[in-house]
Amino acid sequence: MNDKKQWLACCIEVLPESLEMLSFHLFELGAQGIEEREGQLVAYFLDRDTNALHADIMKLLDELHSAKALILNKKIEISFVPEEDWHAGWRKYFKPIFIGTTLCVLPPWEKKDQKIEHHLIIEPKQAFGTGNHATTKLMLAAIVSLRQSLPAQVLDMGTGSGILAIAHALLKPDSQILGVDFDPIAIENAHENAALNKVINAVDFLVGTFADVPPNQYPLIYANLQRHIIIPILPDFKNFLAPGGTILFSGILATEAESMHTALEKQEFRVIRQNQMEEWILLEVQHSD
Numbered sequence: 001m002n003d004k005k006q007w008l009a010c011c012i013e014v015l016p017e018s019l020e021m022l023s024f025h026l027f028e029l030g031a032q033g034i035e036e037r038e039g040q041l042v043a044y045f046l047d048r049d050t051n052a053l054h055a056d057i058m059k060l061l062d063e064l065h066s067a068k069a070l071i072l073n074k075k076i077e078i079s080f081v082p083e084e085d086w087h088a089g090w091r092k093y094f095k096p097i098f099i100g101t102t103l104c105v106l107p108p109w110e111k112k113d114q115k116i117e118h119h120l121i122i123e124p125k126q127a128f129g130t131g132n133h134a135t136t137k138l139m140l141a142a143i144v145s146l147r148q149s150l151p152a153q154v155l156d157m158g159t160g161s162g163i164l165a166i167a168h169a170l171l172k173p174d175s176q177i178l179g180v181d182f183d184p185i186a187i188e189n190a191h192e193n194a195a196l197n198k199v200i201n202a203v204d205f206l207v208g209t210f211a212d213v214p215p216n217q218y219p220l221i222y223a224n225l226q227r228h229i230i231i232p233i234l235p236d237f238k239n240f241l242a243p244g245g246t247i248l249f250s251g252i253l254a255t256e257a258e259s260m261h262t263a264l265e266k267q268e269f270r271v272i273r274q275n276q277m278e279e280w281i282l283l284e285v286q287h288s289d
């Protein structure tokens with residue numbers, strides 16, 4: 001019986017300025033990795049029906065094109081990739097990510113830099129959440145900048161690989177952090193990463209949504225999520241935010257800033273800081289109590 005996994009490589013012609021945006025949405029579709037080539041983006045999917053995958057990606061490209069967010073040749077080439085070739089080439093796309101000299105995110109096989117204060121090891125089961133994406137870098141940089149004032153109790157919504165929760169635990173070891181994600185595979189990876197970083201006593205992970213979070217109020221909430229996911233649940237963020245608390249939102253395109261600000265104002269949030277990296281922004285917000 002052949003129990004090898006079936007990898008599919010989906011090749012899309014794309015303009016350089018659209019690489020980050022398209023990568024983000026392909027990860028949302030379930031891509032396990034992204035490779036950038038000259039004029040092309042190759043997304044790797046695991047155990048997917050070829051026709052269904054093609055239809056899903058065409059729908060995505062049509063939506064992005066209609067929103068004038070992306071201009072590209074919508075020709076898609078999908079091919080099978082032997083598992084051996086996938087594993088042989090996969091690791092080269094994971095390089096250390098440095099947040100100053102305070103924090104370095106790296107996979108288990110990379111050598112630690114002794115000049116860095118904290119090393120955050122991520123086993124890359126999925127590429128999103130390894131620190132390579134601009135939205136994750138923005139969040140990590142914000143956490144480092146808040147290092148002296150990080151609270152002991154934190155909620156991380158859409159925790160993914162657990163990278164933000166683990167970064168917080170490394171910078172403030174006496175914390176109690178709850179990471180929540182609807183994807184059980186992501187939570188399994190988050191548990192594994194917490195063990196790798198020896199912070200299992202500081203973090204807990206939960207499969208679910210706000211409806212599954214025990215009633216509590218948190219002085220700090222992390223939310224590296226897309227705008228269309230954030231806006232409908234802003235009332236939940238308000239309910240779980242402690243008085244005077246702060247939320248860090250990322251996963252938002254710079255072109256979405258105005259609509260995001262408007263949605264926040266309707267829920268009586270105020271933006272106290274906005275940072276940008278490439279075409280992505282981070283918003284640090286508080287509620288107008």
